[in-house]
Amino acid sequence: MKEQKKAPISKQTLNRMPAYFLYLKKLDFQEHQSISAAAIANDLNLNEIQVRKDLAAVSSSGGKPHKGFDICTLIEDIKAYLGYDDVNNAVIVGAGKLGQALLCYDGFSEYGLNILAAFDADPTVIHRSINSKYVYPMEKIPEICHLLNIQIGIITVPAAYAQLVCDQLVDSGIRAIWNFAPVLLNVPQKILVQNENMAVSLAILSKHLAVKLQEK
Amino acid sequence: MKEQKKAPISKQTLNRMPAYFLYLKKLDFQEHQSISAAAIANDLNLNEIQVRKDLAAVSSSGGKPHKGFDICTLIEDIKAYLGYDDVNNAVIVGAGKLGQALLCYDGFSEYGLNILAAFDADPTVIHRSINSKYVYPMEKIPEICHLLNIQIGIITVPAAYAQLVCDQLVDSGIRAIWNFAPVLLNVPQKILVQNENMAVSLAILSKHLAVKLQEK
DNA sequence: TAGATTGTTAATCGATTAACAATC
DNA sequence: TAGATTGTTAATCGATTAACAATC
Secondary structure, eight states, X not given: OOGGGSOOOOHHXXXXXXXXXXXXXXXXXXXXXXXXHHHHHHXXXXXXXXXXXXXXXXXXXXXXXXXXXXXXXXXXXXXXXXXXXXXXXXXXXXXXXXHHHHHHOGGGGGGTEEEEEEEESOTTTSSSEETTEEEEEGGGHHHHHHHTTOOEEEEOSOHHHHHHHHHHHHHTTOOXXXXXXXXXXXXXXXXXXXXXXXXXXXXXXXXXXXXXXXHO | OOGGGSOOOOHHXXXXXXXXXXXXXXXXXXXXXXXXXXXXXXXHTOOHHHHHHHHHHHOSSOOBTTTBEEHHHHHHHHHHHHTTTSOEEEEEEOOSHXXXXXXXXXXXXXXXXXXXXEEESOTTTSSEEETTEEEEEGGGHHHHHHHTTOOXXXXXXXXXXXXXXXXXXXXXTOOEEEEOSSSOOOOXXXXXXXXXXXXXXXXXXXXXXXXXXXXX
8 A cells, every 4th residue: 555655635736626627627528638737737827836746646647758647547536536436415405596506406426416305494495306306394404314324514595594504404413514605604623614605706806806996 | 195005915814804704794793892813713713813914904993902803893994805895797697597596696795796687598588587687698798798887797607608608708898707617717818717616615525524534 | 000912023834936857 | 869748855935823022
């Protein structure tokens, strides 16, 4: 087992990895065979050495001088590294428009996310299926989560209910939360909260536009 | 004008700012008057000195020894800093479930985002209003964007159409793109692309769960 | 006043970039 | 072989943390 001597994971590298993943898939689709770190760096506006280091950290076979990295292999390596190969079961709480959008998007399986069911408080949306996923009433959360061995709870309820829902999910044995509500959730240490933080995106956008405007 | 000597913006500080913003709004709602950097750091699991520095970078009046920062003032300072006070006009391209979810969410005005219209290719969704925002056919993009002085284009179409839509938006004079499609977009240098990168979130989640699983 | 809390200057840490040797 | 391209070791840069003086 040489695996153990792999470099420790850098947060920044982890953040860049999905960009490499999307980039390589596009290339693969266009039937390229291999690609150099320099070409990737150029297309993604990154530093060449940074790309080399990032790829070296995840690549199983490494790149070949003169040729670069084999695209197919690299895609597989990144998938393995990011854990996209490990399937995690999830439920969505909140079957409003956003919840339905996520329920109907079938691309998450690509990332190992397997959404099995949804929950809602609204009697007009429960007890029916959306994209073959059944919408249960809220009180079923503990039962279904335990039954289906759910790892991830996805929160798409209005901000005011998010903490309440979060507590219920935690009590039902989930281990991570993907939070779309614009609130900060309180959770026990062992639970990971990943905020799909649209406020951050908007901050970066508006900051950027404001700065550009000033320059003129 | 002493404004000019403000410290240059750190990317990390910018990323943390929305968390402070949400945190402070919650406090404000609970009718607190002021708060110390230490208390914030404790609640958000951040380093105290880091919080002091972050707040010092955006605070107009600074904190007061013994009392800390005035919450209301600080919220206003952060809003000003992040550009949430500057209103940016936006359109959504893709009025499917995700697009509709964004159209129906009225909380974006809090961040200075003003969604004025939507576009779609589907004849069954166009020529009607969703949450008082009209859905136009795709060919109206240039006309409407110029007419309404649109700064930001929000892309919520399937991955396969995202680049096409992006090109149209760029040609229609928008200055920034908020991209929800899981693809990397090619744009001219002057256009900012902000990816709402669910793949990153999923990577962090699945990586984290995989690592935890290994530990056991 | 004493003490809590800020803001700033200095020290440490980690990530990026540069330089260069290794290799197909 | 020569040259393109990788991987690694060293240098730089920026961000975090520590130390401490300033102040209400």
